[in-house]
Amino acid sequence: MRNKAALQSNAVLLCAVVLVQFGLIEAGYRLKGGSEAAPEFQSLFTPDPVLGYRLKPGATARLTTAEFDSRITINQAGVRDREIEPKAPGERRLVVLGDSLVMSVQVSLEETFVARLEQRLNASAIPPATYRVINAGVQGYGPVEEYLFHRDVTSALQPDVVILGLYPGNDAVEAAATAFRLREGGTPRQADDGLSARQRFTQWRRRMIRKSVVLQVARLRVTTALDRFGWRPEIDPPLRTYLADAPPEIERGVAVARDAVARLAALTESQGARLVVVLLPARFQVDDGDYARLKEIVGRSGKALDRDLATERFATALAGLDVPVLDVLPPLREAARISDVYMQSTAHFTPFGHDALATILERRLRDAGLVPGPGR
Amino acid sequence: MVFNSLDFAVFFLAFLGLYRLLPHRGQNWLLVAASYYFYASWDWRFLALLIVSTLTAYACGVLLGRFEDEKRRRLVLFAGLGVHLALLGFFKYFGFFAENLRALLGLAGLRADGFTLQVLLPVGISFYTFIAMSYVIDVYRRQTGPCRSLVDVAAFIGFFPTLLAGPLVRASSLLRQIREPRAPTGAQAAEGAWLLLWGYFKKMFVADNLAHVVAQVYAPDASPGGLAVVLATVAFAFQIYGDFSGYSDIARGASKLIGIELMVNFRFPYFVRTPQEFWTHWHISLSEWLRDYVFLPLSFAFSRRLDGVRWLGLRDDVWIYAAATLVTMLLAGLWHGAAWTFVLWGAYQGALLVGFRVLALRTRRKQKPPPGGWVFEWGHAPAALVMFTLTCYGWLMFRADSLAQIAVLTGRIFTAFEPSQAVLRAVGLPLLLYAGPLVAIHAAEARRGSLETVAGWPRAARYSVYVALVYAIVLFGDFQGSDFIYFQF
Numbered sequence: 001m002r003n004k005a006a007l008q009s010n011a012v013l014l015c016a017v018v019l020v021q022f023g024l025i026e027a028g029y030r031l032k033g034g035s036e037a038a039p040e041f042q043s044l045f046t047p048d049p050v051l052g053y054r055l056k057p058g059a060t061a062r063l064t065t066a067e068f069d070s071r072i073t074i075n076q077a078g079v080r081d082r083e084i085e086p087k088a089p090g091e092r093r094l095v096v097l098g099d100s101l102v103m104s105v106q107v108s109l110e111e112t113f114v115a116r117l118e119q120r121l122n123a124s125a126i127p128p129a130t131y132r133v134i135n136a137g138v139q140g141y142g143p144v145e146e147y148l149f150h151r152d153v154t155s156a157l158q159p160d161v162v163i164l165g166l167y168p169g170n171d172a173v174e175a176a177a178t179a180f181r182l183r184e185g186g187t188p189r190q191a192d193d194g195l196s197a198r199q200r201f202t203q204w205r206r207r208m209i210r211k212s213v214v215l216q217v218a219r220l221r222v223t224t225a226l227d228r229f230g231w232r233p234e235i236d237p238p239l240r241t242y243l244a245d246a247p248p249e250i251e252r253g254v255a256v257a258r259d260a261v262a263r264l265a266a267l268t269e270s271q272g273a274r275l276v277v278v279l280l281p282a283r284f285q286v287d288d289g290d291y292a293r294l295k296e297i298v299g300r301s302g303k304a305l306d307r308d309l310a311t312e313r314f315a316t317a318l319a320g321l322d323v324p325v326l327d328v329l330p331p332l333r334e335a336a337r338i339s340d341v342y343m344q345s346t347a348h349f350t351p352f353g354h355d356a357l358a359t360i361l362e363r364r365l366r367d368a369g370l371v372p373g374p375g376r
Numbered sequence: 377m378v379f380n381s382l383d384f385a386v387f388f389l390a391f392l393g394l395y396r397l398l399p400h401r402g403q404n405w406l407l408v409a410a411s412y413y414f415y416a417s418w419d420w421r422f423l424a425l426l427i428v429s430t431l432t433a434y435a436c437g438v439l440l441g442r443f444e445d446e447k448r449r450r451l452v453l454f455a456g457l458g459v460h461l462a463l464l465g466f467f468k469y470f471g472f473f474a475e476n477l478r479a480l481l482g483l484a485g486l487r488a489d490g491f492t493l494q495v496l497l498p499v500g501i502s503f504y505t506f507i508a509m510s511y512v513i514d515v516y517r518r519q520t521g522p523c524r525s526l527v528d529v530a531a532f533i534g535f536f537p538t539l540l541a542g543p544l545v546r547a548s549s550l551l552r553q554i555r556e557p558r559a560p561t562g563a564q565a566a567e568g569a570w571l572l573l574w575g576y577f578k579k580m581f582v583a584d585n586l587a588h589v590v591a592q593v594y595a596p597d598a599s600p601g602g603l604a605v606v607l608a609t610v611a612f613a614f615q616i617y618g619d620f621s622g623y624s625d626i627a628r629g630a631s632k633l634i635g636i637e638l639m640v641n642f643r644f645p646y647f648v649r650t651p652q653e654f655w656t657h658w659h660i661s662l663s664e665w666l667r668d669y670v671f672l673p674l675s676f677a678f679s680r681r682l683d684g685v686r687w688l689g690l691r692d693d694v695w696i697y698a699a700a701t702l703v704t705m706l707l708a709g710l711w712h713g714a715a716w717t718f719v720l721w722g723a724y725q726g727a728l729l730v731g732f733r734v735l736a737l738r739t740r741r742k743q744k745p746p747p748g749g750w751v752f753e754w755g756h757a758p759a760a761l762v763m764f765t766l767t768c769y770g771w772l773m774f775r776a777d778s779l780a781q782i783a784v785l786t787g788r789i790f791t792a793f794e795p796s797q798a799v800l801r802a803v804g805l806p807l808l809l810y811a812g813p814l815v816a817i818h819a820a821e822a823r824r825g826s827l828e829t830v831a832g833w834p835r836a837a838r839y840s841v842y843v844a845l846v847y848a849i850v851l852f853g854d855f856q857g858s859d860f861i862y863f864q865f
Contacts, residue, residue, distance in 0.1 A: 013835060013839055014839050014843070017836070017839045218850050218851060221850055226382070
């Protein structure tokens with residue numbers, strides 16, 4: 001009896017110590033900054049009934065890690081760009097929609113491919129023509145939110161061209177998860193509908209991990225260790241888009257993404273603008289070392305990682321929409337021979353990668369006749 | 377297979393499960409099989425060396441037990457030592473000596489290309505050859521009895537927890553335990569678990585994180601300022617300590633879980649005040665090995681030659697001590713690696729030991745061990761700080777790639793200190809973060825003079841330490857599974 005009581009008392013004390021230290025480390029992580037979970041970074045966002053969240057007009061934050069140090073300012077229109085003046089005569093306006101690859105919090109605004117594209121277009125513009133390229137990327141958005149964001153926010157900016165930066169790396173997964181937003185009323189499907197106990201537990205576990213920096217870091221550490229020794233039990237959901245025998249939710253996600261792009265195309269057309277889709281590759285599609293590492297990891301699960309398959313899936317799905325689809329993968333691979341296109345600590349573009357992408361986009365836009373110029 | 381890998385975790389758990397099911401003889405067979413598998417996982421070809429070493433030691437033991445004639449016994453001893461020294465000499469030192477000989481002949485205008493031969497260094501060879509040699513010597517000296525069981529000798533020499541980086545166990549301790557039936561107690565299991573946790577913390581949190589900082593400053597193409605050199609050298613002091621003592625702790629912890637006790641190899645060595653104390657707190661098993669098998673025989677040999685001399689006002693015993701110490705420490709330096717930087721480090725350690733001995737004689741300061749055992753007191757702090765500084769300069773030699781780099785880095789400390797906030801942030805801050813918790817726990821242990829200090833703390837404090845160590849490993853530890861530094865020795 002006494003032993004049992006002692007055991008219980010030890011267990012309670014141990015749990016208390018674990019929880020207290022967990023809280024202290026979590027607080028430390030959040031207060032220290034350098035993390036997207038830090039309150040300063042989170043202050044960039046505000047809840048939105050349709051989109052879940054959006055960027056907060058006027059908010060500013062600084063993000064510092066070992067690899068970069070950048071300041072982020074949200075303008076009054078609710079995008080990460082300088083203030084947007086009324087459209088001037090002769091001004092041709094481009095809005096770039098997308099996720100974190102477009103928003104690019106890792107670099108200064110001037111270093112983003114959006115800003116560099118504007119510089120390049122203006123450098124060769126014949127007065128009185130000018131170009132204004134607006135960064136409308138929002139961290140964490142998928143194709144569904146990008147469409148809704150344009151419908152509710154950026155269409156008011158009167159763009160002539162809308163560039164949608166799709167990221168095949170995770171857009172299928174995200175589109176499948178947020179398809180409900182396209183429905184009238186946009187209420188989410190009950191998360192636990194029709195799920196087994198194990199699936200419910202997995203969902204609950206994922207939700208918990210998303211809420212805690214400590215758990216995210218711990219998961220990253222554990223998966224790193226498991227990857228190193230080939231013990232990863234499951235393939236990361238985004239990587240499943242690159243499998244020949246992708247699970248049904250990937251096909252469903254691609255279909256939802258296609259639906260969102262079709263709606264966006266119809267919307268832009270109704271407003272007299274043109275839509276162009278740019279397929280932005282994942283790091284391992286460009287970086288050979290990263291690809292070799294992931295290929296080995298996926299290979300251990302008995303699956304084969306096809307480096308270009310996600311891009312091809314999206315290109316095929318969008319082919320019938322009469323929307324130009326620009327694949328920037330081959331020229332980015334060329335650029336990677338000169339310098340790093342992606343960062344080491346995150347799968348986002350380096351300043352060199354942004355510059356290379358801007359150069360590629362300028363050429364492709366001219367080739368597609370979306371902006372006039374020598375390339376046409 | 378390294379200790380800080382999932383492969384080892386699975387290997388050890390499977391081993392432990394089987395081990396508990398088997399009787400004593402079966403456990404020893406399993407120990408041999410597991411040890412050979414563990415070693416072969418590095419490179420199966422080197423297994424032959426381990427087998428040769430084991431068979432030689434076993435045969436020598438049997439013959440030494442059989443022969444009474446001193447001449448024949450000595451012949452067996454020399455044969456046993458000769459085989460091991462030949463293995464060590466060829467695999468570890470051939471390249472070094474050949475390169476230096478070629479350079480020497482080159483100075484004389486001669487070419488000697490025939491000496492070029494790439495020899496791979498078998499991991500752990502310095503450890504298991506020394507263990508095997510100590511067995512042969514101990515049997516020769518009749519300090520331990522010859523073992524008739526080849527399996528027991530193989531389990532002793534190939535014992536996987538100590539195989540790659542020690543401690544340098546003796547037959548009187550480990551072989552005796554292997555020959556006797558054993559079952560781990562609850563207390564051993566608890567101590568073992570603590571040692572595993574503490575060892576992994578030292579390796580993955582302290583050593584591997586500091587390694588990145590040190591590598592930047594010591595990179596061959598780097599030109600660091602003096603402050604960066606000083607801080608990186610202190611960081612290296614904690615890196616090598618965390619790495620090596622972490623390995624020893626894991627080895628001791630794993631051994632306790634199978635009911636085997638290994639000697640303590642490190643006792644908070646950066647809190648000591650003298651070089652003599654340092655070598656009784658740092659890599660204790662090597663110090664004792666060198667003392668018993670090199671220093672004492674050398675002292676005996678020198679005493680016959682230097683008996684009665686009195687030079688520079690110093691008596692013969694000082695000269696005997698100096699000569700034996702310098703030779704021993706030069707060999708200790710060479711044991712660490714076939715490079716002039718290690719030889720210089722050994723000479724430096726020898727000079728410190730001799731210098732302090734002479735200084736103690738001149739100032740008539742007697743070194744008496746305190747009656748209750750070694751305990752750190754705050755009054756010792758200034759002397760400990762001086763000793764730590766001297767130790768760190770030794771680590772600069774140890775870590776440098778060449779004698780030229782030692783000269784350059786030393787020069788930077790005195791001629792281009794270049795203090796800056798950037799250096800403090802890049803080197804000083806990680807040093808504080810990664811070494812700070814280790815120093816805090818060791819300070820508490822050194823104050824009591826006991827490595828079991830944490831175990832004696834109140835429950836809440838103890839649990840706080842355990843949980844903090846787990847968090848430190850999981851959240852901030854290096855999960856790249858890098859090798860232990862001492863594997864190369």
